[in-house]
Amino acid sequence: MTPRRTAEPEPALIWERPEPPARRTPHPLSRALIVGAALELADADGLDGVSIRRVAAALEVGPMRLYGYVDTKSELLDLMADAVYAEIVPPAGRPPQDWRAGLRLIAALTRRAALRHEWFPELLGGRPHLGPHALAALEAKLAALHRVPGLAGRPAELRRAAAAFQSYLVGSLRTELSERQADRAEGRSEEQWRDANSPYLRRVLAAGRHPLLAELVVEGEHPTPGEEFEAGLEVVLDGIAALVC
Amino acid sequence: MTPRRTAEPEPALIWERPEPPARRTPHPLSRALIVGAALELADADGLDGVSIRRVAAALEVGPMRLYGYVDTKSELLDLMADAVYAEIVPPAGRPPQDWRAGLRLIAALTRRAALRHEWFPELLGGRPHLGPHALAALEAKLAALHRVPGLAGRPAELRRAAAAFQSYLVGSLRTELSERQADRAEGRSEEQWRDANSPYLRRVLAAGRHPLLAELVVEGEHPTPGEEFEAGLEVVLDGIAALVC
DNA sequence: TATCGGTCGATACACTGTATCGACCGCCGC
DNA sequence: GCGGCGGTCGATACAGTGTATCGACCGATA
Incomplete structure (x- = not known):
């Protein structure tokens, strides 16, 4: 399925994939903003409190908007974990x-x-x-x-x-x-x-x-x-x- | 809320709560049967493969039937964990x-x-x-x-x-x-x-x-x-x- | 045999992650 | 300045989830 196997230039891992360029909109977004909102939710309500819909709502943005910055929810969790590792170095x-x-x-x-x-x-x-x-x-x-x-x-x-x-x-x-x-x-x-x-x-x-x-x-x-x-x-x-x- | 605070005779923990008596039905049930089916599902598909609906389906039974034997899904997980501990003793x-x-x-x-x-x-x-x-x-x-x-x-x-x-x-x-x-x-x-x-x-x-x-x-x-x-x-x-x- | 009480499960609710796709909006070339 | 186009956004949809509610049925007792 999805037979286009010809040259996948997009890196598979989020650590190498650049995030989309900033864009002047009423609610600008970035991975940093997304991760920040997700951290806040998780600190308050635990991991169960983190859902794509809730993170998006906290940023006053449609849920699907996040998928431009993150391929999957588990990538968001990876970013959150890495943010915590920063406190451990x-x-x-x-x-x-x-x-x-x-x-x-x-x-x-x-x-x-x-x-x-x-x-x-x-x-x-x-x-x-x-x-x-x-x-x-x-x-x-x-x-x-x-x-x-x-x-x-x-x-x-x-x-x-x-x-x-x-x-x-x-x-x-x-x-x-x-x-x-x-x-x-x-x-x-x-x-x-x-x-x-x-x-x-x-x-x-x-x-x-x-x-x-x-x-x-x-x-x-x-x-x-x-x-x-x-x-x-x-x-x-x-x-x-x-x-x- | 739920103001009836007068004497709660049902033990809170599943380890002390007796399971309902066996009953002759086309699909008899018991905690042992439920846990067995859940273990099989978990071994095959991981914890995500265990849902109330799927366990019930494996036993050819309506999902709500399980709630007579278990108060909550996390109680089912407790029972599953205890079954594994039996292999550790x-x-x-x-x-x-x-x-x-x-x-x-x-x-x-x-x-x-x-x-x-x-x-x-x-x-x-x-x-x-x-x-x-x-x-x-x-x-x-x-x-x-x-x-x-x-x-x-x-x-x-x-x-x-x-x-x-x-x-x-x-x-x-x-x-x-x-x-x-x-x-x-x-x-x-x-x-x-x-x-x-x-x-x-x-x-x-x-x-x-x-x-x-x-x-x-x-x-x-x-x-x-x-x-x-x-x-x-x-x-x-x-x-x-x-x-x- | 008639009634009652308990059991079963269909339905409903509020969610989840994410695929699809129509519409809109800003930017570019002319 | 304007037309068209491409990319972005998000509404909608789908297949799930755990569990509360409640009507109907069925078996046992009076």
Whole structure:
């Protein structure tokens, strides 16, 4: 179908496709404007709040207008993700000498971005993002890993460390943020969630088939999500340290 | 709204709500039948292939019929996730003595389930799953962590180890499976994907702003996803080991 | 056997992403 | 200055989605 296979000059990826030239109309448009409106909607209502129709309405424009700047909704999501990656690229200048501090910085930047844009972790962990800011963030991550003593020259070990580090970020942020998001959607805090499910959990645990889980729920102080994130991160950093010694 | 606040006897969670009694009709129904049909659809077409209408059609039943067994579509997804957790619970009997082997077993079972049901990682990492099999799998994970020498009595450290381990599983499986799924959706293998994006990546890397990334893409043999998963896991296990010594 | 209560599913509603295509408007050549 | 044309815009349409509503039917009880 669509047999015209003769020379497709339009680049397939949005990162290489130029956007249409600006044009004087009552409601001028650009990818930047579109992405800005979409970010606002997503920050307010989550990813479900982003629909072509709603973004267009926010820009006082017909829905079909957007398809001149973006081929598909998922391209719009790619642009949104790349905009968040821009917040993750560490500031240029002297990076921390201590490699652990360097990786902690990247982790903190990533978590900060995820807290600002709770929908971001949902987009993470899919097929790799190839936008300019995503690539810059990736390069920065690799640079931080290069400063681990003994890791610079060994691509296999570096790959393992990168996989573990990145997977931990994706997994823990996705977990933390989707909980927070669900809580807010139902208009209750984490306290209230535990209260809501508490009766059920208490009944289940009272049955005695989950002694270790019961112990963990009851015992000890429950750390804040931030502390939990950092604590798990230290485990991963220790693992990376063990990789080379 | 809906002012009848007087005594809501129906349990809120599906895990405690009994399903309606079986009934002799031309097309008898049950949660098990519904979940079975939904699993089949999801395995074949991904999570997008699961719609109330399609599940009902597979059972030769009107769509609204399902709402007698399930309050909402997300409850159906919860049931589907719990069915997969059943495949993750390690077989009863003597667990491996070596704690690393115990954690590797759980990781392997989780990955096996994710490969069988590529949509499963998408459901992971949301608000914690509380179904019976999910809780059993969680208990097994805690049991494996309890066999780490020196971790048994320390809930704080155990929590950190659990967070790192679980987050790694979620992150790496989500990444791996969503790539594989996207590849298959477009009918091409991983080889072909790299070829499709290769021109773009080559152009970007040729610009020289991402030397470390370029080095990593070019250099070294690319491990299979399974090897990469296990390699990253070892980093996490090393980190857990470092937690107690 | 007559009635009642519960179950089923047809219909409806408010959405979604996007293909199609007619109409309009601004710019260019004359 | 004006005619025509090409590109842009957006109204409309289509095939879906989850789920609320409600009329009709059917089986079991009195």
